[in-house]
Amino acid sequence: xxxxxxxxxxxxxxxxxxxxxxxTWRVAILRYCEELEVQNLKxxxxxMESDEVFILLDGNCTLFTGGKGEEIRDIDGIAMKPMxxxxxxxxxxxxxxxxxxxxxxxxxxxDTSDINSPTSHLEESQREELQKIFRKIGFKEPADQ
Numbered sequence: 001x002x003x004x005x006x007x008x009x010x011x012x013x014x015x016x017x018x019x020x021x022x023x024t025w026r027v028a029i030l031r032y033c034e035e036l037e038v039q040n041l042k043x044x045x046x047x048m049e050s051d052e053v054f055i056l057l058d059g060n061c062t063l064f065t066g067g068k069g070e071e072i073r074d075i076d077g078i079a080m081k082p083m084x085x086x087x088x089x090x091x092x093x094x095x096x097x098x099x100x101x102x103x104x105x106x107x108x109x110x111d112t113s114d115i116n117s118p119t120s121h122l123e124e125s126q127r128e129e130l131q132k133i134f135r136k137i138g139f140k141e142p143a144d145q
Contacts, residue, residue, distance in 0.1 A: 026108060
């Protein structure tokens with residue numbers, strides 16, 4: 001195959017890695033990293049200029065949301081299923097936890113960055129709520145695998 005026709009790329013490290021940017025869109029991979037273990041989650045982020053699509057490719061991932069207002073509220077979560085698309089709407093607070101096999105494909109605007117994606121620290125009660133939701137719907141904690 002001629003390289004000028006197809007770019008082949010992959011990522012097997014830890015955490016988030018943008019792989020392909022083109023004009024206004026980006027495809028990235030999110031993989032397990034220690035800071036995303038549920039007991040280590042300390043923040044949520046929201047994107048002010050774009051929705052963000054998540055697709056579970058391997059392992060387990062629990063996606064959490066925290067409402068759409070100025071502050072994190074109404075914390076909820078969903079255990080992602082492989083090959084289903086989860087579209088987090090523009091302005092919705094969110095975070096996620098993955099197990100050690102977890103691999104998530106992310107599609108977002110190419111210019112998504114800290115400039116247009118504020119982060120908010122979770123209060124201790126909110127962190128406890130995340131862990132409570134996770135115990136109810138999530139996979140076994142990554143440290144236990």
